[in-house]
Amino acid sequence: MNTTFLIHIAVAALLGGVVGMERGYRAKEAGFRTHFLVALGAALFMILSAHGFEGVLTTEGHRLDVSRIAAQVVSGIGFIGAGTIIFQRQMVHGLTTAAGLWVTAAIGMAAGAGMYLLASFTTVLVLIGLEAFNWLLPHIGQRNLTITLSAKHRSQLQAVLEKVKADGYGIASFSLNEEQEFPDPLSGNISETSTLSHHHYTMKLEIKTPRSKYGENILHFMTGLEGVEVKSIE
DSSP states (O other): OHHHHHHHHHHHHHHHHHHHHHHHHTTOSSOHHHHHHHHHHHHHHHHHHHHTTHHHHTSTTOOOOTTHHHHHHHHHHHHHHHHTOEEETTEEEOHHHHHHHHHHHHHHHHHHTTOHHHHHHHHHHHHIIIIIHHHHGGGSSEEEEEEEEEESSHHHHHHHHHHHHHTTOEEEEEEEEEEEEOOOTTSSOOOTGGGSOEEEEEEEEEEEEEGGGHHHHHHHHHSSOTTEEEEEEO
C-alpha cells in the first residue's frame, strides 16, 4: 500500500506541475512550484483522510468521519487563492490563477484517491481552458475601455462624446468633474491677469469596444483629440 500511495502523490505532483508550467509561462503570480505543492499536499491530505485512521476505526466505541480532512482542503485552498487576487485601479487581477489553484487541488485529491484517468482528463481540460480560450477570447466579445480625459473647456469634452457616438462606440458610463486652478504664489511670475482662477474639466469615459480592436482603439483615442489631454487609458 505504501508504494501505491507514493504513486498517487507522484501523479498528483506531476499533473499539478503541468498546470503550473502553463501559469509560469504566462508570468502569473502562482507558477510551477505553487501548483506542484498544492497538488502534492492535496493528494497527501486525501490519502490521510481515506487511510490514515484505519487502525482507529477498528477500536470499539469510535465513530469517525474519514472525509473530514479531504473536505477541509476544498475550503482551505481558498486562503491561498485569495492571496493571488489583487484589486488595482478599479480592476481585479488574479482570479484565473486563483481558480487554477482551486482546480489543481481537486486534481491532486483525485490522484490521491487513485482516480488517475479523472485527474489526467481534468488536467487536459484545464490546459485547454487556459491556452485555447486565451487565444480565442481576444477575438470575440467586447471589453470595457476606461479613458480619463482633461480639458480647459467643457465644449472640448462634449466634442469627444459626440465623436465617440459618431464612431459607433457604446458608452457604458461617464462622469465629468469641474475643478478650479489657482496660480502658484511662490512661482514669482504672477501678473495681474494671472491672479484669476481657471476652470479645469476632467471626464472619465467608459466605452465598450470589440476585443479584436482593443489596441487599435487605444491608439485612436490617444491621437486626434485637439485641446484634450489623455490622462490614462485602462
